[in-house]
Amino acid sequence: xxxxxxxxxxxxxxxxxxxxxxxxxxxxxxxxxxxxxxxxxxxxxxxxxxxxxxxxxxxxxxxxxxxxxxxxxxxxxxxxxxxxxxxxxxxxxxxxxxxxxxxxxxxxxxxxxxxxxxxxxxxxxxxxxxxxxxxxxxxxxxxx
Ligand SMILES: [Zn+2]
Numbered sequence: 001x002x003x004x005x006x007x008x009x010x011x012x013x014x015x016x017x018x019x020x021x022x023x024x025x026x027x028x029x030x031x032x033x034x035x036x037x038x039x040x041x042x043x044x045x046x047x048x049x050x051x052x053x054x055x056x057x058x059x060x061x062x063x064x065x066x067x068x069x070x071x072x073x074x075x076x077x078x079x080x081x082x083x084x085x086x087x088x089x090x091x092x093x094x095x096x097x098x099x100x101x102x103x104x105x106x107x108x109x110x111x112x113x114x115x116x117x118x119x120x121x122x123x124x125x126x127x128x129x130x131x132x133x134x135x136x137x138x139x140x141x142x143x144x
Pocket of ligand 1: 003004005006007008017018019020021022
């Protein structure tokens with residue numbers, strides 16, 4: 001046979017090329033197993049992260065819910081991104097972005113809608129309280 005590095009003739013009983021020293025492959029050795037790239041694992045948590053991200057954006061105007069879904073979305077998405085050799089990494093990245101975006105929207109909604117509503121409610125309550133006080137004073141003058 002011939003050396004597959006330098007091309008010199010090697011007598012069949014030699015194990016090393018006399019010209020360059022390259023080991024001769026053993027014809028009886030099993031062919032090297034070429035392993036196919038491992039199939040990527042399904043990534044359920046990444047998909048869960050995406051779903052939570054979508055829910056966060058959809059429910060961003062509701063009080064409470066977006067905080068729960070946003071937190072879960074961020075946790076699931078990061079777990080999905082961190083999962084090695086897994087599919088649906090894009091879904092996990094989208095889930096992370098949507099969760100952050102939805103959470104930001106819900107915080108904005110809280111400040112823009114909920115807090116003015118509470119302020120208005122408190123102002124109304126104060127008004128009612130002063131009304132009751134006035135009525136009380138009127139009643140007192142009647143009692144006397
Ligand atoms: Zn050789």
